[in-house]
Each structure stands twice: as structure tokens, then as C-alpha cells.
Amino acid sequence: MSTTEQHENPGRRTVLRAAVAGSVAAAATGAVAAVPAQAAEVSGGRRFDTDSPRFTLAVLPDTQYLFDADSTDPAPLRETFRYLVADRSEANIAFMTHLGDVTEHGTEDEIRRAAQTFRTLHGKVPYSVLAGNHDIASSTDDQRGDSAYLREFGPGRYASMPTFKGASPDGYNSYHVVRAAGRDWLVLALDWRISDKGTVWAQGVLDAHPTLPAVLTTHDLAFADGEGSARLSGNGQRLWDGLIRGNDQIFLALGGHYWPPGRTVLRNDADNDVHIHITNYQDRYYGGAGMIRTYGFDVVRGVIDVETFAPWFLSRDPARRTPLEAETVELTGAADRFSLSIDFDDRFRGFSPVVPPKPRPASAVMPRGTVAYWRFDASGMTTAPDGGPVADGSVVRDLSGHGNDLTVGRLHSSGPEALTWSPDHHPGQPAHASLRFDGGKGPDRGAVLRTGRRAPLNSEKFLRGYTIETFVRLPEPFEGDHSWMGILSWEGRNGDAGKTTGWSPLEPTCSLNLSPERFLQFVVYPHRQDADPTSWSHAVPVGRWMHVAVVNDGRRTVVYVDGSKIARNPTAPSTGIATLGKPFVLGATQFDGEFGQGFYGWIGDTRIVDRPLRTRDFLTPFD
Structure with a gap:
């Protein structure tokens, strides 16, 4: 199946509606007890619809310049989290995933301040966080052992989330099962340098959930040229060869680390498209100001609408925005706002074929009159x-x-x-x-x-x-x-x-x-x-x-x-x-x-x- 991409200029879309809940995962993958899925859930007073065919995945890239020693300013990120919480019902926000480099130096103080900022979101919108090279000792992989990052953003942080299903034994890799559009979706959050042990663990998660479409998130995946055309990095190639290309479930892979943003489409071993995206705005004004990218899934239209904007600037009176704030409030270039056309049934057919409903007898469809x-x-x-x-x-x-x-x-x-x-x-x-x-x-x-x-x-x-x-x-x-x-x-x-x-x-x-x-x-x-x-x-x-x-x-x-x-x-x-x-x-x-x-x-x-x-x-x- 061939998917197509197109750049659109749709104006400010109303971001869609979705939800989370999960199914019980295999004990071998370190699953935590699940909350039963339901058609509508309330989290922090915000309703979202697990059965709506439209839902949103929010993606938050490198926030490191907001937590940089004595230059720390968590205000932009807090506003991003307030936006996600306030807009959850209208936008049907199913999940938010951070792509790593939460902080600049990974110190106890930076990590602690970042963890405190996440309280604005915690318990209201489920999320995942993974380590970038600035959050830990960059020369290490996920077998590095204890760190300030692990103490604040390890498995214990997610234990109360109904989407969280488990973490690797080292604690640096985790996965969530998200209920949206009437089905379960898998989100893999992988360390900046996943080890061979980590790859075996990730493969075990995929093997335990063979019918779930998967979104893979990691810090270092691909880099792009000035036109937004991306290619795999060295670590991205390793992930492609060792995990992505052989698992048809993975249809979307997201990374940060590099700028400018960009994207490409690769063909996996099943001859299906895998969309590879780089999202990073730390080079923009105010370190990106907590800018987010939203992936608006519409399984009826067969499309994912992508937008990029900064809620911190969006919340301000337009007449009072400075020139740089006005320039950065929303990014509309081809690498930042676009649509992916995907026939979801066809793309997922190889691992999760649609089971047609059985015929219904005439007696079941003859109401009174x-x-x-x-x-x-x-x-x-x-x-x-x-x-x-x-x-x-x-x-x-x-x-x-x-x-x-x-x-x-x-x-x-x-x-x-x-x-x-x-x-x-x-x-x-x-x-x-x-x-x-x-x-x-x-x-x-x-x-x-x-x-x-x-x-x-x-x-x-x-x-x-x-x-x-x-x-x-x-x-x-x-x-x-x-x-x-x-x-x-x-x-x-x-x-x-x-x-x-x-x-x-x-x-x-x-x-x-x-x-x-x-x-x-x-x-x-x-x-x-x-x-x-x-x-x-x-x-x-x-x-x-x-x-x-x-x-x-x-x-x-x-x-x-x-x-x-x-x-x-x-x-x-x-x-x-x-x-x-x-x-x-x-x-x-x-x-x-x-x-x-x-x-x-x-x-x-x-x-x-x-x-x-x-x-x-x-x-x-x-x-």
C-alpha cells in the first residue's frame, strides 16, 4: 500500500477529539494493572472520547533551554501543559509524548524543576518522556544505571496512568497503550541510546501486542536538510535495521535532537510506508517556547493533519505580541504544517486485518412498524x-x-x-x-x-x-x-x-x-x-x-x-x-x-x- 503526503494551508483547524485507556499487557513485559477501556473518560475534569474517529497525539520536542542552570524559565512549558489540559475535550487529545532533552545539563536541580513543571499536566493528560543526551551522561546507553533523570522520570512517574503498561528492567524505556478511535494504539518511548537488551525488550513489547499499530518515539532518529528532506542518523539507521523495518506495526517514528525539522517516508520489509519525522524547535526564539506539534488523526477521512504552534504565545493578546512572538506563534512551512494521507485499514491489514461484521438476521432489524x-x-x-x-x-x-x-x-x-x-x-x-x-x-x-x-x-x-x-x-x-x-x-x-x-x-x-x-x-x-x-x-x-x-x-x-x-x-x-x-x-x-x-x-x-x-x-x- 502506498501512502501519499501533501502540504496544506488549512488555517487554524479545530484540533480533534480522542481518549485513552488500555488493555492488560503480558506480565513478561512488566505491565501494570490496566483500567478498562470505556467510550468516554474523565481525567482532571476533562472528558475525552475513546470511540470518536478523530483524535490528537501531541508531540513535545527538546525543552532543554527552558531548564538551563540559572537561566531556567518553566513558564512556556507550563502554558503548553495548561493548553493541553484545557483543550483536551475539544481537541480529543489522547496522549502527549516528549522526545527527550528535557533539560540542558541533566543536573539534579534542572531535572527537579522540570519534573515539578510536569505537575501541571500530570493526572490530566497521559504522557511519556524519554531521555535525551542532555538529560543523562551522553556517552552511555540505557544500561547506565541510576541518574537524576531516572529518579524523576522513571517508571514510578507513570504508574498511576491507565495508559502505562510497563518499562524495561533498566527503567529508561517504556510503553503505553492508548485507546482512541475505538481501538488500542501502542506508543514506544525509547532511550536516546537503546542497548541490545533494550532492543530485545522493545521487540518483546511488539510481540506481546501483535495487532496494535505502533508509534515509536526516541531522541536521535533522523536529520534534515534546509528543505525539510530527512534521512536516518547513525542511531536511526540502527533502530531501523534492528527494530522498525521488521515490525510492520510501526507506521510512524518520531525524533528530536536535530534541527531543522523534516520528514521522509521509508518502505519496511512488508513493503509498507513508515513515516519518519524530526520535530525540534530549540533553535527558535525563546528556545522554542514549549512549542508543540499536534498529529490530528481522522480515521474516517484517512488523514493525519499536522500543526505546529506555541501555546505560550498563542495565549497572549495578539495586539501585544512582540515581533518575534508573532513570528513564532505558529509555524506554517511545509515541514511544520502538512497532511499525511493514510488508508488506515489497508496500512494495518498485514497485522490487524479488519474483521467484517457478520450478517444480521432479518428478525434483528425489523422494529415495530x-x-x-x-x-x-x-x-x-x-x-x-x-x-x-x-x-x-x-x-x-x-x-x-x-x-x-x-x-x-x-x-x-x-x-x-x-x-x-x-x-x-x-x-x-x-x-x-x-x-x-x-x-x-x-x-x-x-x-x-x-x-x-x-x-x-x-x-x-x-x-x-x-x-x-x-x-x-x-x-x-x-x-x-x-x-x-x-x-x-x-x-x-x-x-x-x-x-x-x-x-x-x-x-x-x-x-x-x-x-x-x-x-x-x-x-x-x-x-x-x-x-x-x-x-x-x-x-x-x-x-x-x-x-x-x-x-x-x-x-x-x-x-x-x-x-x-x-x-x-x-x-x-x-x-x-x-x-x-x-x-x-x-x-x-x-x-x-x-x-x-x-x-x-x-x-x-x-x-x-x-x-x-x-x-x-x-x-x-x-x-
């Missing part, structure tokens, strides 16, 4: 091989038991390819099957599924409201002229129902269609009002499944796409549907009693309920 429910697996019809034609006269049973069975028929002289069976389906669809319609204009090709002459649905008025749901996928590429093709409808002319307000008295009383711009159009002639309130969506996508729901509460109609209410829903009163006793149809819309073209794409499970449903009660629930 279900009038009709059709699905195209063996529970609803006689299936065919993938791509095999569904013959005219085939019946799709109404699983609600109300007798609204659908019968297949082709339009005009359409051939077998006009309607075929497919195992393709929306990931959240109860049945794992669909029908592929190959309709189009001229020569009026397509297929339809229609209720029988005496089906109760033909005359149902829905005076208490209704919910009509279906799953739809448009082909990619979307070829040909398919403007105004119908997805579902009731036959008959609205003029025959006494309606006078519409575009034409010859269009049906209720239909869901697609405009030339690929906007969904739901037009209904209510039973009670002489009106034709019409909803319009945005341009819907091609090449992927979507869920469409039309919900009427007896007063007005609202259309949802993928659980999101569209903008153009009319407020005009709308009570019921002016049905005429004519068939309900999947796959086309009539005009003046005739089908001019058929639907082009896939249609999955379709359900009609005689009352309004909440989004969480849809065929695929949306909370």
Missing part, C-alpha cells in the same frame, strides 16, 4: 453466482410477512445483464448481498422490482410518518447519461391524486432519484397537503456504498445520507404519501405511467417502517 423489508441474500430470494443474471419473474420476499413481495421484470428489450446478483454490500448492511442494475437511457434499458397488484404497500398512506431506507452504490467510473434515474418510487401520476402544485401532474406521488449533478432528489406529494416538498442532497460519491434514509415525522420530511442530515430539507408541511394503490418499485421512476430508464448501480437492503426512526435505529446505526 416495519411494513416491508427486502434483502437479496438467501433469506430473501433465490441467489445466483456473482454476476449471474436474476431472471424475470424471480421473487424477492418481503421478510416482514406483510405480503409486499417484489417481482423482477426487465424494461423493454433489456438483456440478462440489466439485473445481476452480487455479494457486494455496504459494510454495515445486515445482508451481505445486493442487486446490480445496468440501466440507462436509449434504448430505455434497465430492470425493476415491483410489488404485486394487491400488495398492502401500494395503498399505505403513512399518516403517522415513515422511514424509508436503502443502500446504494454508484459505479466508478460513472459512465453514460443517467440523469434523473430513479432509485425507488410508487407508480401513478400525482395529478390522479388531485395534486396541482408540482412540476408536472404526470410525475409519480413519491420517488427517490438522482439528478445530472448526482444530487439525490426525494420528492413526495403528501396525502394531506396539496404540495410537493422536495429534498436535495449534495453530490453523492461514486465507487462506494452509502446509506440513504428518508424520515417523516408526520409533519415534515428529512433525508439523511450516511447518518448525516442533508442541508436542503424543506420545512413545508408533509403528512403521509398520496399513494394510489399502484405498485411500489425498486430500480426506476415512472413519468406519465411509463419507465424511460432504469437505475445504474447497486441496491442493497431496503426497509420501510410506518413511523420515524432515530439514526441509531437505522439499518446501519449512526450514533
Whole structure:
């Protein structure tokens, strides 16, 4: 899988939402007892959401010039920590990781002052810290033994954090399991010079958590040129060869130590991308002023949005910022603000494949008031091989038991390819099957599924409201002229129902269609009002499944796409549907009693309920 990168200039994003909690790790890795994961947690009075698909990882690089003998000034770092605490809920900040060189000389006094400053954050946002060469004797590795750093930033500091799962026996390497976006993520915090023993320990952590995507943090990883293009340092090459390249879980590796910042992408042994980033601003005004970098994960969009800014300067009145403060408050160059495009499911497939949900039985998705429910697996019809034609006269049973069975028929002289069976389906669809319609204009090709002459649905008025749901996928590429093709409808002319307000008295009383711009159009002639309130969506996508729901509460109609209410829903009163006793149809819309073209794409499970449903009660629930 190839990931791509792009530089953006999005302005000040609202940083996202996330959370932490963990799962119990193997005792062999030195795990501490875990706190059970939950959908929302409160830490220091700040809520964060472990199930939101958007969360933030905050990264804090070299702060050494803020703790430099008698030049110490912890104020910028305290403000950074206040920002993270205050913004945790809105930004959904899951975790903060420090990249080493907390202090300049690693003296007892510097380390103690730094540790005291971390009290602003402690217990409110979980975090990790690792040793840089300025925090310890730089000629040593993680087998150095006791130090002022270890006494303040060793395993004892993290023991109360639910994310902390263990440390190496020497105490200089640790790992956390962070709960965010509905899954666990591994954060490895490795010493500035990890020993062979430390590498064995880190490999053991990865082996004990084989399905967790991992972020590796260390102090010395890579360096960059003036254009932001990075390459591995000597120590980084050692980490790459000894740990990173052979563990596909590690998709992001972060280091400090060098400036300027930069990044590169390397391919690991599984032929997947690993993003290598340098983050360090100690050369900037005021030693970087506690500047942080935020990694805003969005697993729905498949993107990580990266920003760099200084909360200490951000907190000041813009009119009172000095020129250097104004220059440093936010960095917007290509090395400091950018987006990574990552298909997370595909990138993690090799070690944590997505397990598709099992089909749900019809009985599990027929709430009170279900009038009709059709699905195209063996529970609803006689299936065919993938791509095999569904013959005219085939019946799709109404699983609600109300007798609204659908019968297949082709339009005009359409051939077998006009309607075929497919195992393709929306990931959240109860049945794992669909029908592929190959309709189009001229020569009026397509297929339809229609209720029988005496089906109760033909005359149902829905005076208490209704919910009509279906799953739809448009082909990619979307070829040909398919403007105004119908997805579902009731036959008959609205003029025959006494309606006078519409575009034409010859269009049906209720239909869901697609405009030339690929906007969904739901037009209904209510039973009670002489009106034709019409909803319009945005341009819907091609090449992927979507869920469409039309919900009427007896007063007005609202259309949802993928659980999101569209903008153009009319407020005009709308009570019921002016049905005429004519068939309900999947796959086309009539005009003046005739089908001019058929639907082009896939249609999955379709359900009609005689009352309004909440989004969480849809065929695929949306909370």
C-alpha cells in the first residue's frame, strides 16, 4: 500500500477529539494493572472520547533551554501543559509524548524543576518522556544505571496512568497503550541510546501486542536538510535495521535532537510506508517556547493533519505580541504544517486485518412498524453466482410477512445483464448481498422490482410518518447519461391524486432519484397537503456504498445520507404519501405511467417502517 503526503494551508483547524485507556499487557513485559477501556473518560475534569474517529497525539520536542542552570524559565512549558489540559475535550487529545532533552545539563536541580513543571499536566493528560543526551551522561546507553533523570522520570512517574503498561528492567524505556478511535494504539518511548537488551525488550513489547499499530518515539532518529528532506542518523539507521523495518506495526517514528525539522517516508520489509519525522524547535526564539506539534488523526477521512504552534504565545493578546512572538506563534512551512494521507485499514491489514461484521438476521432489524423489508441474500430470494443474471419473474420476499413481495421484470428489450446478483454490500448492511442494475437511457434499458397488484404497500398512506431506507452504490467510473434515474418510487401520476402544485401532474406521488449533478432528489406529494416538498442532497460519491434514509415525522420530511442530515430539507408541511394503490418499485421512476430508464448501480437492503426512526435505529446505526 502506498501512502501519499501533501502540504496544506488549512488555517487554524479545530484540533480533534480522542481518549485513552488500555488493555492488560503480558506480565513478561512488566505491565501494570490496566483500567478498562470505556467510550468516554474523565481525567482532571476533562472528558475525552475513546470511540470518536478523530483524535490528537501531541508531540513535545527538546525543552532543554527552558531548564538551563540559572537561566531556567518553566513558564512556556507550563502554558503548553495548561493548553493541553484545557483543550483536551475539544481537541480529543489522547496522549502527549516528549522526545527527550528535557533539560540542558541533566543536573539534579534542572531535572527537579522540570519534573515539578510536569505537575501541571500530570493526572490530566497521559504522557511519556524519554531521555535525551542532555538529560543523562551522553556517552552511555540505557544500561547506565541510576541518574537524576531516572529518579524523576522513571517508571514510578507513570504508574498511576491507565495508559502505562510497563518499562524495561533498566527503567529508561517504556510503553503505553492508548485507546482512541475505538481501538488500542501502542506508543514506544525509547532511550536516546537503546542497548541490545533494550532492543530485545522493545521487540518483546511488539510481540506481546501483535495487532496494535505502533508509534515509536526516541531522541536521535533522523536529520534534515534546509528543505525539510530527512534521512536516518547513525542511531536511526540502527533502530531501523534492528527494530522498525521488521515490525510492520510501526507506521510512524518520531525524533528530536536535530534541527531543522523534516520528514521522509521509508518502505519496511512488508513493503509498507513508515513515516519518519524530526520535530525540534530549540533553535527558535525563546528556545522554542514549549512549542508543540499536534498529529490530528481522522480515521474516517484517512488523514493525519499536522500543526505546529506555541501555546505560550498563542495565549497572549495578539495586539501585544512582540515581533518575534508573532513570528513564532505558529509555524506554517511545509515541514511544520502538512497532511499525511493514510488508508488506515489497508496500512494495518498485514497485522490487524479488519474483521467484517457478520450478517444480521432479518428478525434483528425489523422494529415495530416495519411494513416491508427486502434483502437479496438467501433469506430473501433465490441467489445466483456473482454476476449471474436474476431472471424475470424471480421473487424477492418481503421478510416482514406483510405480503409486499417484489417481482423482477426487465424494461423493454433489456438483456440478462440489466439485473445481476452480487455479494457486494455496504459494510454495515445486515445482508451481505445486493442487486446490480445496468440501466440507462436509449434504448430505455434497465430492470425493476415491483410489488404485486394487491400488495398492502401500494395503498399505505403513512399518516403517522415513515422511514424509508436503502443502500446504494454508484459505479466508478460513472459512465453514460443517467440523469434523473430513479432509485425507488410508487407508480401513478400525482395529478390522479388531485395534486396541482408540482412540476408536472404526470410525475409519480413519491420517488427517490438522482439528478445530472448526482444530487439525490426525494420528492413526495403528501396525502394531506396539496404540495410537493422536495429534498436535495449534495453530490453523492461514486465507487462506494452509502446509506440513504428518508424520515417523516408526520409533519415534515428529512433525508439523511450516511447518518448525516442533508442541508436542503424543506420545512413545508408533509403528512403521509398520496399513494394510489399502484405498485411500489425498486430500480426506476415512472413519468406519465411509463419507465424511460432504469437505475445504474447497486441496491442493497431496503426497509420501510410506518413511523420515524432515530439514526441509531437505522439499518446501519449512526450514533
